[in-house]
Amino acid sequence: MSTRRTFIKQAGLLSAYSTYGEPTNPITESGSDADPKQRKWPDGSRLVVSISMQFESGGQPENAESPFPDNMQSGFRDFPATTWYEYGYKEGIPRMLDNWDELGIKVTSHMVGGAVLKNPALAREIVSRGHEAAAHGMNWRSQYNMQYQEEKTFIKDGADAIRRTTGMTPVGYNANWLRRGENTLIILKELGFKYHIDDLSRDEPFLTRIKGDALAVIPYTIRCNDIVLIEGKNFSVDQFAEQVKTEFNQLYKEGAVRRRQMSVSFHDRIGGTPQMVKTVYKLVKYMQQHEGVRFMTKNEIADIVLADPNALED
Numbered sequence: 001m002s003t004r005r006t007f008i009k010q011a012g013l014l015s016a017y018s019t020y021g022e023p024t025n026p027i028t029e030s031g032s033d034a035d036p037k038q039r040k041w042p043d044g045s046r047l048v049v050s051i052s053m054q055f056e057s058g059g060q061p062e063n064a065e066s067p068f069p070d071n072m073q074s075g076f077r078d079f080p081a082t083t084w085y086e087y088g089y090k091e092g093i094p095r096m097l098d099n100w101d102e103l104g105i106k107v108t109s110h111m112v113g114g115a116v117l118k119n120p121a122l123a124r125e126i127v128s129r130g131h132e133a134a135a136h137g138m139n140w141r142s143q144y145n146m147q148y149q150e151e152k153t154f155i156k157d158g159a160d161a162i163r164r165t166t167g168m169t170p171v172g173y174n175a176n177w178l179r180r181g182e183n184t185l186i187i188l189k190e191l192g193f194k195y196h197i198d199d200l201s202r203d204e205p206f207l208t209r210i211k212g213d214a215l216a217v218i219p220y221t222i223r224c225n226d227i228v229l230i231e232g233k234n235f236s237v238d239q240f241a242e243q244v245k246t247e248f249n250q251l252y253k254e255g256a257v258r259r260r261q262m263s264v265s266f267h268d269r270i271g272g273t274p275q276m277v278k279t280v281y282k283l284v285k286y287m288q289q290h291e292g293v294r295f296m297t298k299n300e301i302a303d304i305v306l307a308d309p310n311a312l313e314d
Helices: 004-011 077-102 113-117 120-128 148-166 183-190 226-232 237-254 276-287 296-309
Strands: 047-054 107-111 132-135 204-211 213-217 261-268 291-296
Touching: 047 077, 047 226, 047 296, 077 120, 077 261, 077 276, 107 113, 107 120, 107 237, 113 237, 113 291, 120 132, 120 148, 132 148, 132 213, 148 183, 148 213, 183 213, 204 296, 213 296, 226 261, 237 261, 237 276, 276 291
Parallel strands: 047 107, 047 261, 047 291, 107 132
Antiparallel strands: 204 213
16 A cells, blocks of 8 residues: 555656746536636635645554654554654644634644544644634545445544534545545535545536535645645745745636635644744735735635535536
């Protein structure tokens, strides 16, 4: 089974110093997608930015992948790797929460059920400070190969852990490494979820139909993602900032004529380091200087798309 590190190395993502060509946005569908200019944000926003804060540490398996060499003998515990994960809930999320407060924005925290149960006070604090709690599975197991009932139990157990701990019922879902299975979306609808993020196909939220019922898709990112760029590609914070800023500039330009959404993702043990939080503060301040930029949780975006008769369906 491929690890996150292997996935990152094989992804072949463009760095911040790639050659930039003219953007292309081929439209192949009919209906509302035939004229994307019909779709703008109903409040007049030019660009919506949605930040993810992954709460995973504490829910990882024993000897999970880490920055350290994969050379541990079987039967021994990887103590330094354990402390790397502990940093996520001891330092990372608390520091990010203070940063979001200072910036005046709300984010979506995708929470692993096991991480919530290990650190319930921190999960409650995330919600009490106004952020969205979304589901991220019960643990780090892959679910694409689960049988229907096993997967349904896996998703429900993770969501129930969040609900019982924080008082918030998750309405959004993120599978481990986005790898959902054939039954995942059916199960999400059965369990009452509004949206999922396991999709990279667009820079705009859209709807998909599950047995005739609408489920919102709020696209995720591996282009503006700390686990891919910082941990996987060894970007410096300056390279990370340049890549995110460049993406923002292009989407802001496109947002003058069509609905655009930008996703940025941070993981507790990576995005919560001092240099990353300082860098993100500057990035968000830069974005906030632009007229018509609004920060939304993914639940807020889902509500807009589900209520929009002109929403793109795909």
